[in-house]
Amino acid sequence: ALNNHPAVNKKTKVLVQKKANELGYRPNFLAQNLRNKKSNTIGVIVPEIVHHFFSRVIDGIEDVAYKAGYKVLISKSNENYHREIENTQSLISCRVDGILASISAKTKDYMHLNHIQKQGIPLVLFDRVTQKINSSKVVINDFESAYQAVEHLYNDGFNRIALVGGPNHLEISKERLNGYLAALEALRIPVVPDYVIQGDMSKEQGYKAARHLFSLHKPPNAILGVSNPIMKGIIDGIQEIDHNLFGKIGLTGYACDPDSYPINVPIGTIVQPAFEMGQEAAKLLIKEIDYKGKSEFKFKTVMLKTELIATNPEKDKVNLY
Numbered sequence: 001a002l003n004n005h006p007a008v009n010k011k012t013k014v015l016v017q018k019k020a021n022e023l024g025y026r027p028n029f030l031a032q033n034l035r036n037k038k039s040n041t042i043g044v045i046v047p048e049i050v051h052h053f054f055s056r057v058i059d060g061i062e063d064v065a066y067k068a069g070y071k072v073l074i075s076k077s078n079e080n081y082h083r084e085i086e087n088t089q090s091l092i093s094c095r096v097d098g099i100l101a102s103i104s105a106k107t108k109d110y111m112h113l114n115h116i117q118k119q120g121i122p123l124v125l126f127d128r129v130t131q132k133i134n135s136s137k138v139v140i141n142d143f144e145s146a147y148q149a150v151e152h153l154y155n156d157g158f159n160r161i162a163l164v165g166g167p168n169h170l171e172i173s174k175e176r177l178n179g180y181l182a183a184l185e186a187l188r189i190p191v192v193p194d195y196v197i198q199g200d201m202s203k204e205q206g207y208k209a210a211r212h213l214f215s216l217h218k219p220p221n222a223i224l225g226v227s228n229p230i231m232k233g234i235i236d237g238i239q240e241i242d243h244n245l246f247g248k249i250g251l252t253g254y255a256c257d258p259d260s261y262p263i264n265v266p267i268g269t270i271v272q273p274a275f276e277m278g279q280e281a282a283k284l285l286i287k288e289i290d291y292k293g294k295s296e297f298k299f300k301t302v303m304l305k306t307e308l309i310a311t312n313p314e315k316d317k318v319n320l321y
Contacts, residue, residue: 041071042285043091045101047079047128047201053228053256053274054102057126060278061100068286070097079200081106088112098122098285103130105200108169122288122297126281129171136284136299138277142172145270145306146179147186149224149252152268152310154187158222158250162195164209164234165226173198176226195220206233214241222250228260235265258309271307280304 001008001016008016019025042065046054058074065072073094077084084104089112091099099116101123113133116123126138146163153161163180166173177198184191194216199205206225210233213219225231231253238245251267256274261267280302291297 039095039097040069041073041094041096042282043094043096043099044072044074045084045087045091045099046074046076047102047104049074049076051229052260053127053272056256056274057102057278057281060275060280061282062278063275064279064282064286068282070286077104077107079104079106079202081108085112088116092116092119092121096121098124098289100124100126100281100285102126102128103170104128105167105170120292122285122292124281124285124288126277127172131171134299136288137301138281138284138304139172139301140272140277140304140306142175143179143182145254145308146176146224146226147183148308149268149270150180150183151187152308153222153224153250153252154183154189156250156310159189160192160195160218160220161189161222161224161250162192162209162213162220163197163224163226164206164213164230165196165198166201166230168198170201173226180224192220201227201229203229203233203236206230206235207237208233210234210237211241214238214245220249222252225251225253228253228255231255231261231267235262235267252308266311268311269309271309273304273306276304 001013002020004013044058044061046058049055062072073091073096075087075090077087081104084107088099099121101113102125110130110132113123117135124136124138125133129137129139150161163177165177168174181191197209197212206229213223223234225234231251234251246265252270253261253267254270254272255261256272258269258271261269284300284302288297
């Protein structure tokens with residue numbers, strides 16, 4: 001009666017459901033799921049939630065999951081490799097039907113991700129992925145986006161372009177660095193080692209990088225920051241050095257929302273389709289869950305397009321240094 005089974009007559013259903021409401025009875029979904037060998041739950045692991053990009057990704061995941069009848073369990077690694085391992089273990093213990101993951105900036109070993117698959121649990125990686133795991137993935141074209149950003153800055157009159165990037169082992173960091181270097185080569189701009197700073201993906205790194213870059217004898221006149229927190233740190237650093245620099249240098253960063261940067265700072269933005277990334281990742285995972293056990297599943301990589309929203313600083317001030 002509680003499950004609205006057609007074999008139970010309508011009058012009995014009404015009586016049983018009325019009594020259940022009076023008693024405050026709620027079905028034990030965990031017990032039901034154990035019987036059905038399915039939890040109708042998806043696990044999600046992200047580096048952080050405060051980052052607007054990952055919040056929008058989660059929105060996209062929940063949009064698809066809810067419509068498909070799945071609940072979502074969210075965990076964050078806080079950019080910590082060991083916490084990421086604990087997250088995977090907790091989600092496996094919760095008997096999730098599948099896991100979506102974006103790896104932390106500190107993750108260099110992927111045995112815990114292999115373990116997920118060995119347990120027979122579908123895994124889809126998004127944004128921060130690794131080619132060392134054979135799974136479906138959802139990414140943007142990191143190489144092309146960085147290439148276009150450098151090209152745009154050059155066309156605006158900047159020829160001393162710095163890059164503040166992520167850790168060397170991270171796939172998106174390598175691709176964005178390679179796109180930056182390829183663009184410099186194509187534009188015949190010499191690589192200045194002091195202009196290339198690799199570290200973590202934090203706001204603190206962006207701040208320290210800005211302080212370092214503008215302490216050089218010949219500072220850059222443009223900066224590409226490879227993440228939203230990094231660019232926010234760069235902005236803070238420049239503000240502390242000399243707020244009059246804004247509008248005199250070229251700045252381009254990555255974000256899922258151009259309005260996440262201060263409105264009084266002229267800055268170009270590589271817009272990442274975060275909500276769509278979450279949707280596509282969830283669709284791939286649910287498809288793999290439904291396909292489970294029928295035959296060998298064919299993994300798929302979805303590459304989403306970015307958009308460069310340009311903001312031009314004052315052209316007559318770009319050669320300040």
